[in-house]
Amino acid sequence: MAALFADPLHDQFGTWPVAYIPYGGADFGEIAAVAAEVGNGDDDAYHAAWIAAAERLEAEAETTLASGHESSARELYLRASVFYATSYHPLFGAPVDRRLLDAYRRQIAAFNRGLALGPHPVRPQRIPFESQAMPAYFMPAAGYETEVRPLIILNNGYDSTSIDMYFLSAVAASRRGYHSLLFEGPGQGEMLYEHGIPLRPDWEAVIGAVVDFALAHPLVDPSRIALSGTSLGGHLAPRAASVERRIAALIADPGTWSIADGFRHAFAAMFKLPPEAVADLGKLDESVMQRAEQAVRADRSMHWKVIQRGYWVHGVDNLRDYLASAELYALAGRAEQIRCPTLITQAENDPAAADAETFFAALRCPKTFMRFQANEGADGHCEMRNRSLFNRRAFDWLDEQFNVEMR
Template sequence: MKRETNRRSFVKLAATAGLCTLASPAVLAGSHPEQLAENEETNKIPKKSWYPLGVFKNPVLESVFLFYVGSTWQRLSDVGECFDTASRIDEANDYSWSDQWIKTGNRLKVLGDACLKEHHEFTAGESYLRSSTYYRAALHHYPDPANKIVKELSLKVVKNYKMALKLMSIPFEAVSIPYMKTELPGYFFPAKLKSNKKAPVIILHAGRDSWAEDYLWVAQQAVKRGYHCLLFDGPGQGKVIRIQGIPFRPDWENVITPVLDFLKHTKKEVDMNKTVLMGFSMGGFLAPRAVTVEKRIKLCVANPGVLNWTASIYNGLNQIDPQLLPLFQAGNYDLFDQKIEEYMRTSSYVKWGITDELWKYGVHKPSELIKKYQEYNIEAVAKNIGCRMMVIDGTGEEFSVGEAKRLYDALTCPKDYVLFTEEDTGYLHCQPGALAIAYTRIFNWVDKYIDVI
């Protein structure tokens, strides 16, 4: 029993390090402990939760599946297509998840081609849009990041996405942002303006697993409100890691500064005094890190907020085996790596999580990965943030429990703490399946403060 508990804990640690949607242990049990206690005092009947869905036994696949089902709200996917794909997935087969999403993506691509051949441009675009999503879903949990199919599918993601936006008459520009000796890919969505007018801009990047393409809803809601929007992938993310091979870096100001320079020099329609930076998932650490140095951002949204990413990793290690962290801290890296590799051999999901993480951070050993995590900490510099911050949290947050509140408390700038709960349905990591309430609160906040001097 202890070995099984440790194995499950390590699956969750791998997910914590590597997935953008996973319910907390309390949620997996059906409710929050404090809520259960309250219910037991009142009517002895615990509240029934809508999550987990019960589609997959593995919590990693379950949470990722919810992310893509939740994308139906922005028409990036469809409910039946998602559940049909899930019904064909064999959890015992490492490649089944990817294979079945690719199959669905291919089918939608063929449908789009057929629609286009008959001059049904809009429905062709919708089919290509969903095809792009399903290819991203396939890559969300691909066992071998070195396989050539990773780059091939990534190129299909981009091709289908651009074609979809064009056929659906969604105004956009595919942009290349100068970055070091290369470029970062993005999409600029212009607000509808009268001539010679300028408008605020919302800049969004994700975290470890999602892509810029996953946040069409942010762009569309921004444009409706008279804001420009720039969605982009940075180092370690989406297209940049899979096509360009560039891993994460902790000093995210060195990513955001070139982005702002690009907007300043190429987008004269942007009001550079009204810039909004949004970071989702691990971006909830990266965005605050950027604004500790970059002072041109007026508003910053951290969803969820993270002060010290290392703390969550340490807590996860202690839950698995109390001896792991002391081994690492004592500098016994060879034995630490050996222990981690033993856990990796017990589960293909653990192996995937660690392998994927090593790749995205550009390291080769688990001990090197833990050292790299230590750089993702803004405890000493959070006080340098001067823009207004929206720090988002959820009662079902798994990856960084308590970190959003710690970030909020460390801030000395104007700030707001927004807690999503099970009652409003946005309580899971990044509000999967609850994008309506997410956009309501986030954009209401932006609308409220964008013109405040």
């Protein structure tokens, strides 16, 4: 797909809603219209254009609702939540930009208003967890709103929220007869933006609390609980499943072996270093660390990924501490402990999936490897340009694991 936004970073973020088109999150013309409004503008212009579009959709929702068209209002509020959510990614970083907080709060408010409408309203919930409860939504299966069904827990990644997971997978799950549970954990969404709680490697503690919450729900089949991780969730979910035995099936999209290995390979090649020199990135020679930081700061995309997002999400303020933290996110010695049937995905042209085959080879459980190709329009990170293909194949696989029957 040709770039819609002039700035490559804006195009990366601004085309996320393409994945949501089959599930009511946007239409292509709306995305293109925002891109045209941004033009050659900077991050401020990008943010302002998305906010203006979100406000227009929300205003239309209110007018439509006042006229008694509840179904249309629901669609518009949910769509507005996507536009608010898409506005603030370039603003990532600590201290938190007030515009990001405002957009996030408006995103959640629009989402909640949309979900509250219709014959089966959904209300926001809280999952008890240590000192700060996690925000959550229980999304019922369409046509089975009062029946016990299999559940899929949808695990976010580095920079997505419950709204993203709703449009990426929850709508598809509901159509396929699955209840789903959305949540934002440490380092994600509200937990990071509002409370400053960073990411943590022992994700089994997080998922343990999520499963406890799920099992208390009367509509959840306790023998058929799946965990699906998207983006960095393709690392976090497997880490949790290596310990949490109540998970009956696991999906890692993509299978992410390690956070640090990508940096390890890049620094070794960039600075012509032997393997032993990059064995522990937190202990890099100071001269190498300084050159690495210069390289990161000089590249707009890497600056955003590492300094704006990485430092903030990991709760650090320098490259050495960030790389030391990244070393803690590795599945070596843990993948072998996963026991439930596991689906590992790998999309062509997705750097995050580079080690998916290594991950797959380490598994000792029943396992399936699923590739997505450019000639299917499903290459790139998390199959965002053909998300419906991923959902069809992933839910077909899950149907087979759980013997799901539809009316």
